[in-house]
Amino acid sequence: MYAGGEFYAGGLDPSRTPVDVTRPFGSVIAIRSRLEIFMRMIDFTLNGVPTQLTIDETRPLLWVLRDDLGLTGTKFGCGMSLCGSCTVVVDKTAVRSCATTIGDVAGKSVTTIEGLASGDRLHPVQDAFVKHAALQCGYCTPGMIMSAYALLMANPRITQPEVLRELESHACRCGAHVRIAKAVDTAAAELRGGVR
Numbered sequence: 396m397y398a399g400g401e402f403y404a405g406g407l408d409p410s411r412t413p414v415d416v417t418r419p420f421g422s423v424i425a426i427r428s429r430l431e432i433f434m435r436m437i438d439f440t441l442n443g444v445p446t447q448l449t450i451d452e453t454r455p456l457l458w459v460l461r462d463d464l465g466l467t468g469t470k471f472g473c474g475m476s477l478c479g480s481c482t483v484v485v486d487k488t489a490v491r492s493c494a495t496t497i498g499d500v501a502g503k504s505v506t507t508i509e510g511l512a513s514g515d516r517l518h519p520v521q522d523a524f525v526k527h528a529a530l531q532c533g534y535c536t537p538g539m540i541m542s543a544y545a546l547l548m549a550n551p552r553i554t555q556p557e558v559l560r561e562l563e564s565h566a567c568r569c570g571a572h573v574r575i576a577k578a579v580d581t582a583a584a585e586l587r588g589g590v591r
């Protein structure tokens with residue numbers, strides 16, 4: 396919007412800082428410094444690999460994983476921390492990456508679905524999902540697996556009702572919850588046996 400020599404860079408919002416279009420260098424510097432406020436070097440461990448990014452620290456982890464790092468196994472569902480499809484594990488805790496910023500994981504360890512298998516060998520949780528056909532379209536599956544993984548790492552003796560209670564907050568439009576619960580049971584038994 397042009398208003399007496401001033402241009403609102405964000406459109407019609409008059410609360411935004413106006414940029415003076417009669418001083419183009421001033422405008423560029425003002426816009427750049429606004430962006431640079433959020434730029435930061437972030438060090439974290441991603442699937443066991445030390446990783447460093449210079450990035451806007453307020454960006455959602457989900458989009459950094461998918462768009463910047465090509466790890467598209469983590470899915471976008473609701474973007475509002477409601478469906479669980481974007482779940483990853485941060486320092487042993489399942490978190491929703493749509494509601495976590497890249498700045499939040501600085502200095503931490505992030506595990507995504509791509510980080511569970513060892514070479515060609517699936518993790519017992521993945522293996523159990525395959526054995527029980529605990530998926531249909533598969534869209535919710537990475538999030539379900541990451542949450543189950545975090546639960547079983549914390550307590551392999553967790554009971555099936557406890558698992559179901561925890562996974563209740565994950566949406567599965569295909570209705571695979573019963574098979575998912577069986578898969579988690581199988582994985583728990585294998586982990587209790589100390590296989591992996």
Ligand code: FES
Binds near residue numbers: 491
């Ligand atoms: S996309 Fe993150 S919880 Fe739905």
Ligand code: FES
Binds near residue numbers: 532536567
């Ligand atoms: S398997 Fe399709 S949404 Fe869960």
